[in-house]
Amino acid sequence: MRWFWIDRYEEFVRGRHATAVKNVSLAEEHLHDHFPGVAIMPNSLIVEGMAQAAGLLVADAIDFNRRVVLAKVAAAEFFFDAVPGDTIRFKAEVLDLKPAGSLTKVISTVGDRIQGQAELFFAHLEPGEGVPKLFETDELLRWLDQMHIYEIGRDEAGNPLSRPDW
Amino acid sequence: MPSREEIFDKVKSALVDALGVDEDDVTPGATMVGDLGAESIDFLDIVFRLEKAFNIKISRGELFPEDVLSSSEFVAEGKVTPAGIAALKARMPFADLSKFESNPSVQNFANTLTVEDMVRYVQSKLAA
Numbered sequence: 471m472r473w474f475w476i477d478r479y480e481e482f483v484r485g486r487h488a489t490a491v492k493n494v495s496l497a498e499e500h501l502h503d504h505f506p507g508v509a510i511m512p513n514s515l516i517v518e519g520m521a522q523a524a525g526l527l528v529a530d531a532i533d534f535n536r537r538v539v540l541a542k543v544a545a546a547e548f549f550f551d552a553v554p555g556d557t558i559r560f561k562a563e564v565l566d567l568k569p570a571g572s573l574t575k576v577i578s579t580v581g582d583r584i585q586g587q588a589e590l591f592f593a594h595l596e597p598g599e600g601v602p603k604l605f606e607t608d609e610l611l612r613w614l615d616q617m618h619i620y621e622i623g624r625d626e627a628g629n630p631l632s633r634p635d636w
Numbered sequence: 637m638p639s640r641e642e643i644f645d646k647v648k649s650a651l652v653d654a655l656g657v658d659e660d661d662v663t664p665g666a667t668m669v670g671d672l673g674a675e676s677i678d679f680l681d682i683v684f685r686l687e688k689a690f691n692i693k694i695s696r697g698e699l700f701p702e703d704v705l706s707s708s709e710f711v712a713e714g715k716v717t718p719a720g721i722a723a724l725k726a727r728m729p730f731a732d733l734s735k736f737e738s739n740p741s742v743q744n745f746a747n748t749l750t751v752e753d754m755v756r757y758v759q760s761k762l763a764a
Contacts, residue, residue, distance in 0.1 A: 478744065541677045566688065570696060571680045591681050 475519035476560060478616070482623040484631060487563045490523035490617070496554040511552040516586055517543055522575035525558035526592050526617065528572045531564065534634070536594035537604050541571070546588035556580045570594055581587035607636040640755065642761055643690075647754050650685035652680055662751055669746035676702070686754075692761045699757060700749070701727050705742050716740040730756035 476490040494501075494511045501509040521540045529538040552558050561581045565575040572592045578585045595601045605613070611634070614620065623631035637644075648662040655672050668674040669743050674682070687694055701724060704710050710720030716749045721737055738746040 475695075542681060544656070544681075559757065566684050568684070571684070573681070573684050591677075593677055 472613075473518065474522070474613075475515055475619070476522045479523075479617045480559070481525070481620060482530075482619055482631075484625045485527075485564060486626060487561070487592055488523060488527045490560045490562070492519050492521070492558040494552050494554050494558060497537065498554075500621060501554060505518065505599035509554050511554075511556070511558075513546075513586060515552075516548070516552065516558065516578055517546060517590075518561070520557065520560050520586075521590055521623045522579060524562035524564075524576050525592060526614070526619070527549060527562050527564060528574065528592050528594075530619070530623075530631075531567060531572075532569070532594060534610070535599055536569075538572075538592050538594055539604075541593040542591035544589040544591060545579055546586065550580075550583070550585060552578075552580055552585055558585065559609065565589075574628065575576045611636060622624040638715075640759070643758050643762075644751075644755050645749070646689045647751065650689055651751065651754075652682045652687055662682060664750065664752040664755070667747050668749045668751070668753050668754070672751075676700075676748060682754075686758060690758055690762060692758070694761070699730075699754075705745055711742055714741050714743070716742060717743070730752075730760050 476492050479488055479490045481487070496509060502514075504510060504512055522531065525538050525540065527615040557580065557603070560576055561578045561579065562574055564572060564574050571594055574590045574592065575587070576590060577587045597603070620631055620633040625631060644664070646657060651657065651662050651672060652659055655674055655678055657672050661672060666672055683694045683699055686692065703722060704723050704727065705716070707720070710717055710723055716724065721733065721740060725733060731749060731753045733748065736744060
C-alpha cells in the first residue's frame, strides 16, 4: 500500500506549475483518532500532499531519470485546519530546477482561502548504490494515469504531454 | 560591485532562510557546519539561494569540494594529503585553510568553512 495524498491533477504544465486536488473525507481512517469528534487533517500530511504535488511536477521535468526525494521543508506556515468535506488544492510552482536538486513553492487552498504554504526542496538522487528504487515503472505509470497527468498535462508551448513508453 | 557589507547581508539572509538559524548567529567567524548546523543537503540549498541573490552561476563542487574529499588520490587514512591540500587551495582560493592544514583529517573539513569564506567566495564570483 502506498500513501496517496493527492487525488488528481487539475492542471499540469511541465517544469512550471501544477494544481492538484485532495478531497478530505471522514472515510479516511486516520481522521478518526485525530481527533475523536473533531476530525482535523494533520498539517504534516498536508505537507506530504504538497510534496507529492510538487515532486511529480519535478520528476516529470527531469524525465523521471533520477529519484526525487523531499530533502527540506522550509518556511511552512498554516493558517487554519482542513476538515472532512474540504477540498484542498495544492498549487505547486517550480522556482529553480537543476540536475542535482530543485526548489518549489506550494500553496494549499480551501475555497478561496489560503490554508498553508511551504517551500519544498527536493534532492535528485542518481540511481545506484545506497539509493533505493522508489517505484517500479509500471507502478509509477499507473499512478501517473490515476493522477490524470497525460489527460490534462501540457508542455510550456501548450502541447499535450505524451505518455512515456516504458 | 556591491560592498562587502551588502554581500554579507545577502549571504546572511540566504543562510537564515536555508538553515533556519537566527540572524544573530550568522557572524563572519561562525562555521557553516559546527556553528550553523549545515548538512550536506543544505549546501545545495545554499547554492540555489546564493545564485538567485547574486545572479551568479555556481558549478557543482565549487563551494564544497566533496569530490576532492572523497578521492583516493587526495585522501589517505582519513587525512587529506599535501597534494589534496594543494588541490583544495587551487579550488577554493576564497577559503582560509590554514587551520585545516594543521590537522587535515577529512572529518575536520566540515568545520573549516566559515560565513566569511562564503562572503569571500561571492566576492570572487562577482569580481570574475
